[in-house]
Amino acid sequence: MVMLGVTGLLALVTLLVPVAARANVAFSLVLAAAGIALGVLIDQIPHLGLGGPIDDFFSALGHFDLSSEAFILVFLPVLLFETAIAIDVRRLVDDVAPILLLAVVAVLLSTFIVGFSLAAVTDMGVIACLLLAAIVSTTDPIAVVGIFRDLGVPHRLSLLVEGESLFNDAAAISLFALFVGMMTGERQADVLTGVLAFARGFAGGLLFGYVCGRLVCWSFILLRGQSAAEITLTVAAAYLVFLLGEHYLHVSGVVAVVTTALVISYEGRTRVSAETWTSLIDVWRQVGYWASCLIFLLATMRVPEMLAGMTGSDIVALAVLIGSALLARALVLFGLFPGLAALGWAEPISAPLRAVVLWGGLRGAISLALALAVLENPHIPDTVKSFVSVMCTGFVLFTLFVNAPLLRPLIRLFGLDRLSPSDMTVRGRAIAAALAEVRHRVTDAAADYGIDHGSAVALADSYTGRLSAAELEMAQTATPTIAEDTRSGLMMLAAREHGIYLRHYRDGKISGRITRTLLSCAARLQDGVKIDGAAGYDAASAGILAFSRKFRLALALHRRFGLEGILSDEIANRFEVLLMLQAAIRELSDFAANKLPLMVAEDAVGRITATIAVRMDAVDTALAALRLQYSDFSQALQLQYLERAAIRIEEAEYARLRSEAVVGHEVYSNLMAELDLRKQRLAHRPAMDLQLGPRKLVEGVPLFKTLSPEQLSRIIDLLHPMLAVPGDFIIRKGEVGDGMFFVASGAVEVRTETNRLRRGSGDFFGEMALLSHAPRNADVVALGFCSLLVLHARDFSALLNTSAEIRDCIHETSRLRAASLPETPMAEAEPLPAPS
Numbered sequence: 033m034v035m036l037g038v039t040g041l042l043a044l045v046t047l048l049v050p051v052a053a054r055a056n057v058a059f060s061l062v063l064a065a066a067g068i069a070l071g072v073l074i075d076q077i078p079h080l081g082l083g084g085p086i087d088d089f090f091s092a093l094g095h096f097d098l099s100s101e102a103f104i105l106v107f108l109p110v111l112l113f114e115t116a117i118a119i120d121v122r123r124l125v126d127d128v129a130p131i132l133l134l135a136v137v138a139v140l141l142s143t144f145i146v147g148f149s150l151a152a153v154t155d156m157g158v159i160a161c162l163l164l165a166a167i168v169s170t171t172d173p174i175a176v177v178g179i180f181r182d183l184g185v186p187h188r189l190s191l192l193v194e195g196e197s198l199f200n201d202a203a204a205i206s207l208f209a210l211f212v213g214m215m216t217g218e219r220q221a222d223v224l225t226g227v228l229a230f231a232r233g234f235a236g237g238l239l240f241g242y243v244c245g246r247l248v249c250w251s252f253i254l255l256r257g258q259s260a261a262e263i264t265l266t267v268a269a270a271y272l273v274f275l276l277g278e279h280y281l282h283v284s285g286v287v288a289v290v291t292t293a294l295v296i297s298y299e300g301r302t303r304v305s306a307e308t309w310t311s312l313i314d315v316w317r318q319v320g321y322w323a324s325c326l327i328f329l330l331a332t333m334r335v336p337e338m339l340a341g342m343t344g345s346d347i348v349a350l351a352v353l354i355g356s357a358l359l360a361r362a363l364v365l366f367g368l369f370p371g372l373a374a375l376g377w378a379e380p381i382s383a384p385l386r387a388v389v390l391w392g393g394l395r396g397a398i399s400l401a402l403a404l405a406v407l408e409n410p411h412i413p414d415t416v417k418s419f420v421s422v423m424c425t426g427f428v429l430f431t432l433f434v435n436a437p438l439l440r441p442l443i444r445l446f447g448l449d450r451l452s453p454s455d456m457t458v459r460g461r462a463i464a465a466a467l468a469e470v471r472h473r474v475t476d477a478a479a480d481y482g483i484d485h486g487s488a489v490a491l492a493d494s495y496t497g498r499l500s501a502a503e504l505e506m507a508q509t510a511t512p513t514i515a516e517d518t519r520s521g522l523m524m525l526a527a528r529e530h531g532i533y534l535r536h537y538r539d540g541k542i543s544g545r546i547t548r549t550l551l552s553c554a555a556r557l558q559d560g561v562k563i564d565g566a567a568g569y570d571a572a573s574a575g576i577l578a579f580s581r582k583f584r585l586a587l588a589l590h591r592r593f594g595l596e597g598i599l600s601d602e603i604a605n606r607f608e609v610l611l612m613l614q615a616a617i618r619e620l621s622d623f624a625a626n627k628l629p630l631m632v633a634e635d636a637v638g639r640i641t642a643t644i645a646v647r648m649d650a651v652d653t654a655l656a657a658l659r660l661q662y663s664d665f666s667q668a669l670q671l672q673y674l675e676r677a678a679i680r681i682e683e684a685e686y687a688r689l690r691s692e693a694v695v696g697h698e699v700y701s702n703l704m705a706e707l708d709l710r711k712q713r714l715a716h717r718p719a720m721d722l723q724l725g726p727r728k729l730v731e732g733v734p735l736f737k738t739l740s741p742e743q744l745s746r747i748i749d750l751l752h753p754m755l756a757v758p759g760d761f762i763i764r765k766g767e768v769g770d771g772m773f774f775v776a777s778g779a780v781e782v783r784t785e786t787n788r789l790r791r792g793s794g795d796f797f798g799e800m801a802l803l804s805h806a807p808r809n810a811d812v813v814a815l816g817f818c819s820l821l822v823l824h825a826r827d828f829s830a831l832l833n834t835s836a837e838i839r840d841c842i843h844e845t846s847r848l849r850a851a852s853l854p855e856t857p858m859a860e861a862e863p864l865p866a867p868s
Contacts, residue, residue: 036085037092038326045325057437060328060394064432067332074333093333103401105274107327108201109289111398113270114320116198116293118313124195124294133368135199136234139169142360143207149356150423154349159214160416166207167402167420168357168395168427170200198294201398202286206233208402216411237277237287244273244288245295252303259308263315266296302537302544331400335429338403338421350426357427358390365390384446391442394431399424465630517636519565521628525620525640526561526569530554532616540711541676546608553613566643573647576613577654579606579757591754599755600720603662607669608717610655617648657758661723661778661817668718676714683707724753729776729821734794735841743834750831751821756780756814763812769801771824778818783811790815800846802828 044066052062074094124131146169147162154161210229212218248269255261273292278285301309365386403424407417478488512520533550536542542550553576560572579587583606586598621644629637659666683704690700723729726748730736736747751774756762762773762780774796782789782797787810791797801808802825823831832839 033088033092033095036089037096040089040092041326041329042322045329058439060324061432061436063325063328064332064429067329068335070329071333071336096330101405103327103331103404107323107401108286108398109270109274110319110323111327112198112201112286112289113266113293114316114323115194116290117266117297117316119194119198119294119297121294121298127195130369131195132199133364135195136203137368138361138364139166139200139203139207141364142169142357143204145360145363146353146356149352150349153352154419156416156419159211160419163208163211163215163406163416164353164420164423166204166211167399167406167424168353169204169207170395170398170402198290199287202234202237202284202290203230205286205398205402206230206284212406212409212412215416216409233282233284234287236281236283237285238291240277240281240283241273241288241291242295244269245292245299248292248296249299249303252300257305259305259311262304262308263312266300266312266316267319269296299544299548302547306534306538327398327401331404334400334404335425338400338407338425342422342426346422346426350423350430353423353427354430357393361390361393384448388439388443388446388448391435392439394435395428399428512633514633514635514639515565517632518639519561521624521632521636521640522561522566522569522643523558524628524631525624525644526554526557528623529557529616529620532619533612536612536615539676539680541673541680542608542612543715543717546605546612549605549609550612550616553609566639569643570646573650577650583757587755587757594752596722596724600722603658603722604665604669604717604720607655607658607662607666610651610658611669611673613651614648614655617644617651620644621648654758657816661819662720665718665720672714672718676711679707679710679714722755723777724755724819726751726753726821729753729819732776732793733774733796733821735774735796735838738837739835746834747831750827751823754820754822756818756820758814758816760814761811762814762818762820763798763808763810765808765811767808769798769806769808769825771822772796772798772802772828773812774821774823776819776821778820779815780818781813781815783813784809796842796845799842800850803843803846 045063048062048066049059052059055062070090070093074090143162143165146165147158150156150161150164151158207230248265251265252262255265269292270289273288274285276285277283277288300312304312366383369386403421406412406420409417474491475488478484478491530551533542533547533554537544537547556572556576557569560568560570562568564571580602583602586595586602589595590599621641624637624641624644628640632640686695686700686703686707689695690697695703727744730744730748730751736744739747754773756778765784775791775793777793779790779792780797782791791812797812798808800806832842
């Protein structure tokens with residue numbers, strides 16, 4: 033009977049899909065109506081004596097004893113995980129401030145505004161009203177996001193609503209548990225205690241979910257190639273994280289599940305194969321579809337029961353509930369959002385977008401499930417149960433049957449479903465280019481299929497007519513400015529760059545870690561173009577080439593503790609990123625020269641081409657600085673990339689031979705197994721030597737070459753290796769002199785207000801402050817990657833006493849520099865010595 037009920041509901045769901053499409057209404061609205069109708073008919077059908085499967089089906093529905101806890105345990109982890117796993121985490125991070133504002137601050141504000149408003153117009157206690165307010169603060173994105181996708185509204189609007197719902201439910205459910213505990217006497221009704229408990233549960237869920245997400249991604253390495261096992265692991269993780277967090281660690285299981293899914297979404301797609309990731313998303317989309325449909329039907333079937341005790345006075349309270357909920361949400365969207373944008377914590381959001389998000393805060397099955405939990409709790413008074421069930425159900429029905437139907441007209445009213453003028457121009461040019469290509473090739477296709485030439489000409493003429501209509505429509509469209517055309521073209525390039533990196537990853541040419549970095553670079557370019565057009569693209573390009581915080585941390589650890597492993601890994605990563613950037617920009621240059629003129633104006637193509645050329649020069653310069661310092665590693669890394677490309681070509685050739693039956697299955701399997709072994713060997717990057725060994729560096733300084741082995745050993749004990757990167761300020765003017773530096777390889781620039789002097793391999797600097805005990809009189813900046821030897825002030829005397837020749841050289845050089853530095857004009861700066 034249970035199986036008949038569940039499968040019957042799933043069959044009903046499939047029949048409702050065309051009903052929603054024909055009626056042009058949200059699918060969740062049709063589901064809600066069907067659920068309410070089933071709830072009314074459950075008690076009526078068995079009395080008709082129809083018998084057979086129909087009678088048994090309604091009898092099965094009537095005997096479903098699905099508690100509110102079962103609702104939450106069975107359906108909630110699936111719904112949360114399915115939404116989070118498919119979300120664009122990089123974009124989510126960019127909008128994290130407004131999303132958390134909606135999800136946490138808005139829930140708290142809504143709970144207290146709604147709760148105290150209801151307490152003012154009803155006889156219910158404050159805690160009961162706050163409990164109801166927490167229940168109705170959960171939002172259901174399913175209906176509104178479905179409408180957004182149908183209408184093609186901006187991706188950012190859908191992302192805001194989806195991101196809000198992820199953490200909104202977590203915050204609201206945490207408050208719900210808090211107020212239930214206060215209502216039943218399990219928790220003290222204290223504001224400070226409640227706030228601390230809420231913060232502890234939320235933060236604990238974030239930490240636990242992050243750790244679990246990283247564990248799952250690490251497990252993907254152990255399961256590499258086992259697609260079914262990798263997907264099964266994510267299903268198990270969704271439920272285990274929720275149960276362990278909620279019932280054992282006493283943190284928010286909802287937050288933990290969402291965080292785990294977001295971590296997997298960000299890292300997992302480059303830890304598994306592209307085919308596995310596609311299958312994983314498809315599986316979760318299907319499971320989420322089943323769960324969302326079933327919970328909607330099963331929850332709304334209880335609506336008639338929950339509305340049974342509704343009275344006229346409840347209508348007034350319901351009106352207050354609806355008004356105060358909208359007011360609280362409006363205060364956040366139109367009061368706090370502009371403040372965030374003014375502080376630079378979030379991108380500005382237009383008033384029409386905020387209005388749609390305000391009206392799109394629909395409530396659904398989760399609110400009903402929480403209300404059922406109140407009904408089933410024996411420690412809560414009956415008056416509170418009746419109040420919560422009636423108010424919650426009425427509010428959910430209002431959002432479904434009033435808010436949802438008016439959402440489409442509201443979006444159309446604000447024009448959010450229309451393309452911008454520049455997008456309309458791109459659309460027209462794309463249609464014109466496609467139709468011209470079809471008209472050109474249709475006669476060739478006719479010849480291939482043996483169709484007479486007259487029919488082909490007639491069809492080509494029809495395309496000529498469509499092409500003329502498209503060109504006329506394009507001519508009537510407002511011509512975009514050069515800046516708008518440039519923005520459109522740069523957006524195409526940024527999107528194409530994203531695809532280039534994914535293709536290289538699928539081809540096995542780059543690792544998942546480097547792919548994630550490159551995808552983040554492409555996303556930064558897209559965001560830069562959206563915010564500030566070509567200037568934003570240039571700023572993002574420069575930011576990509578800058579040394580990251582992680583690189584700077586590795587550099588600091590090396591300088592402070594002598595740790596080389598992390599730094600060498602970061603430099604190797606920079607090598608790979610720059611190589612792939614160089615390859616991608618070359619491909620983008622070809623695209624800009626050959627394809628972009630079909631989409632944007634000629635002047636805009638010129639600007640874009642110039643922008644790409646400048647970007648290529650910057651990447652070439654950054655790569656040249658690395659190659660100059662680490663030429664052996666550069667050659668080994670490039671050779672490895674070439675070998676990976678060769679293996680990919682070889683693999684494609686074997687596949688062609690297999691498809692043409694030139695080789696059999698056994699031979700093909702043997703060849704592929706051999707290729708897999710070679711792939712595994714090439715999966716590990718060549719070892720990188722930072723060339724910072726003290727003895728090797730000391731021996732590279734001409735000043736020390738005349739020393740005896742004993743003197744050289746004493747020198748090595750005094751000097752400490754240091755790596756400087758391009759643009760690093762090794763010394764700053766005005767600092768206390770705490771050491772001097774010897775350049776083992778590379779070049780630095782000494783800068784004063786009137787002078788620019790270069791010091792190259794074998795030279796030294798910084799000794800003047802040690803001899804004169806005065807502050808530094810110049811800045812010293814690394815011009816490239818420099819291997820330096822640092823002599824601290826405390827060891828300076830020991831160095832001078834090591835050799836009379838070293839002492840005399842340092843004193844004489846310092847005297848000459850002190851005499852000549854103020855008088856040396858910038859135009860006569862010393863030439864850069866040749867690197868050793």
